[in-house]
């Protein structure tokens with residue numbers, strides 16, 4: 682089975698078109714102002730409008746106000762919410778939308794327990810733990826921490842690149858890979874070549 686791919690942190694329509702053309706299954710829009718990949722609502726809507734059917738438009742938040750999430754949801758097409766902070770399961774599910782929950786991976790993180798707490802999520806996004814940096818670290822974590830089985834689909838994130846995508850799939854057999862910095866030319870600006878290389882690696886690696 683082919684591993685799904687989400688390309689996160691898109692800030693430009695042209696980058697989204699490249700990602701979609703290359704075969705990305707999902708695109709991610711970062712609604713977190715401190716991030717270099719932050720997009721305002723007008724820009725985000727312009728990007729979201731380019732997504733055809735079967736490409737999942739994902740809105741990423743870090744400990745947002747409820748009103749801000751609702752504002753984004755009412756402003757554009759959003760298919761999936763991604764919570765990348767300390768949000769509780771009750772917080773995540775209150776919007777009545779499909780959502781994924783980011784999990785900062787430490788040596789003692791109990792992914793199974795988190796899966797049962799977030800029983801209604803569409804997936805757990807396992808990402809690198811870095812104090813003070815909620816995501817987009819560009820650094821990989823120890824993939825041996827990824828459980829071999831889980832009640833929820835596993836989305837592997839953190840420091841993925843065209844060079845390690847195949848190994849990530851072989852070693853962790855995730856449902857999907859989530860990449861941002863590894864396919865960038867500079868922070869917030871994607872590289873068409875790197876996106877293409879990343880997708881080729883994924884498409885040629887069977888899990």
Ligand SMILES: O=C(O)c1ccccc1NCC(=O)[C@H](O)[C@H](O)COP(=O)(O)O
Pocket residue numbers: 689690711713716717718741743765806808815816817818819820838839840841859860861862863
């Ligand atoms: O991208 C950011 O700047 C960011 C900021 C705050 C929370 C999450 C953020 N990004 C999330 C992602 O792009 C990915 O889900 C993941 O963290 C992988 O990022 P990377 O290591 O750069 O591939």
